[in-house]
Amino acid sequence: MIEFRIRDFLYPRRLLYWRWLLWRSQYYPRERLLSLQWKLLSRMLDHCFEHVPHYRNLFKRLGLKRSDFRRLEDLSKLPILSKDYLIEHHDEFKADNFERFRPRAIQTSGTTGSPLTVYWDSDSNVIEFTCMWRHFSWLGYRLGEPFLDIRSVVMDAPDGYKWNAKCRGLEMSSDIIDASNIGKYAELLRRYRVKLWRGHPAAIDALCRLLSDAGIDDVRPKCVFTASEAVLDHQRRFIEKWTGVPVCDNYGLKEHNVLITQCPQGGYHVAMEYGIVEIIKDDGTPARAGEEGRIVATGLHNKAFPLIRYDTMDYATPTDRACQCGRTLPLVESLTGRVDDRVLTADGKWVSGLHFAFFFPKGIKRAQILQKEKLALDIYIVPNPDFDEGTASFLRKELKRKVGEAMAIRIHTVEEVPYRSCGKFKFVINQMDEKPPK
Numbered sequence: 001m002i003e004f005r006i007r008d009f010l011y012p013r014r015l016l017y018w019r020w021l022l023w024r025s026q027y028y029p030r031e032r033l034l035s036l037q038w039k040l041l042s043r044m045l046d047h048c049f050e051h052v053p054h055y056r057n058l059f060k061r062l063g064l065k066r067s068d069f070r071r072l073e074d075l076s077k078l079p080i081l082s083k084d085y086l087i088e089h090h091d092e093f094k095a096d097n098f099e100r101f102r103p104r105a106i107q108t109s110g111t112t113g114s115p116l117t118v119y120w121d122s123d124s125n126v127i128e129f130t131c132m133w134r135h136f137s138w139l140g141y142r143l144g145e146p147f148l149d150i151r152s153v154v155m156d157a158p159d160g161y162k163w164n165a166k167c168r169g170l171e172m173s174s175d176i177i178d179a180s181n182i183g184k185y186a187e188l189l190r191r192y193r194v195k196l197w198r199g200h201p202a203a204i205d206a207l208c209r210l211l212s213d214a215g216i217d218d219v220r221p222k223c224v225f226t227a228s229e230a231v232l233d234h235q236r237r238f239i240e241k242w243t244g245v246p247v248c249d250n251y252g253l254k255e256h257n258v259l260i261t262q263c264p265q266g267g268y269h270v271a272m273e274y275g276i277v278e279i280i281k282d283d284g285t286p287a288r289a290g291e292e293g294r295i296v297a298t299g300l301h302n303k304a305f306p307l308i309r310y311d312t313m314d315y316a317t318p319t320d321r322a323c324q325c326g327r328t329l330p331l332v333e334s335l336t337g338r339v340d341d342r343v344l345t346a347d348g349k350w351v352s353g354l355h356f357a358f359f360f361p362k363g364i365k366r367a368q369i370l371q372k373e374k375l376a377l378d379i380y381i382v383p384n385p386d387f388d389e390g391t392a393s394f395l396r397k398e399l400k401r402k403v404g405e406a407m408a409i410r411i412h413t414v415e416e417v418p419y420r421s422c423g424k425f426k427f428v429i430n431q432m433d434e435k436p437p438k
């Protein structure tokens with residue numbers, strides 16, 4: 001849901017600076033954008049050389065001096081950082097002056113089911129906030145207008161919604177909305193005068209279908225933004241048809257080092273001011289236009305916990321095409337890697353968002369969820385030495401909150417997760433004959 005810390009915005013100078021710059025830089029000539037990236041990267045490299053143990057040791061081991069980095073291309077002198085390595089050497093990525101940046105710990109399991117703690121510092125929160133603000137502005141949203149955040153989540157609120165007055169956000173769980181109670185949730189959209197909808201594409205799609213079936217048509221949003229999961233073609237088609245506005249998708253990580261935002265003309269624009277995106281083929285060479293590769297991301301702002309050349313395990317295809325919208329931020333053609341199947345719960349609802357159960361437990365290197373029958377989930381865990389029965393019972397309990405008490409949760413420890421296709425990883429696989437409605 002919304003992560004918002006008032007104290008990060010007590011320094012309006014930084015916020016106003018990025019508000020001023022980002023609205024201009026999205027139309028900069030490419031050379032000027034590259035020079036802005038180099039300026040931000042240089043600052044980050046200075047910091048890593050001086051203050052971050054992992055990078056200090058790495059530069060020493062590779063015999064690299066600060067003067068060996070003179071342009072953006074020199075970044076490739078550093079190896080690609082895997083998530084497994086990051087988890088194993090986690091504390092070495094914390095700057096030795098970590099506290100100065102007022103970091104906050106955030107739990108994630110990403111797309112691989114591997115629990116990881118990352119840190120957001122105040123600079124990375126400011127750039128995240130202003131980049132999201134810019135993205136929302138592409139469809140005419142003005143800061144302060146009420147918005148809906150709807151996801152497939154277990155929410156600790158009796159009616160499945162919360163009003164977050166700090167940022168004027170209505171947070172809803174799609175898991176409990178159905179044909180019997182849709183009128184009540186439509187009334188909330190009216191009461192809070194929601195203008196923007198954001199959230200999981202499956203959750204937004206389901207909400208549109210329920211409203212459409214109930215003949216409720218006075219709560220349509222003026223803009224729709226999807227995030228966290230890949231938006232499927234049939235979802236996009238229905239949402240756009242019912243709302244009458246384009247769906248603008250958003251790709252980012254909790255690691256806060258890459259942001260790709262879709263404009264109303266359909267282009268997926270890389271936010272070059274936010275992070276450096278390289279697209280690398282499986283043979284380790286950069287993908288050219290039209291070739292698919294993995295997104296390798298370098299954050300340009302988070303000094304508390306810097307991640308340079310981080311392998312996101314998600315895939316994209318670069319393109320030389322210019323966007324009709326006139327923005328010069330480069331485009332990628334397709335984004336894959338967030339395409340998980342949905343799970344049918346014990347009470348017959350299709351849900352996503354099962355990652356939440358894997359944020360905290362210790363002892364999990366990687367995980368995968370398989371549903372082959374209606375009332376059972378098989379959880380495959382690649383354990384590390386901390387794995388024990390406590391972790392297994394925690395997972396059973398958390399997952400049952402989402403999928404229902406009647407669901408059998410069968411946990412298997414394995415050496416490698418069993419299901420992969422073409423090297424790509426899928427966290428949730430559904431092999432039942434019954435499929436979610438389209």
Ligand SMILES: [Zn+2]
Pocket residue numbers: 263264265266267269323324325326327
């Ligand atoms: Zn565009």
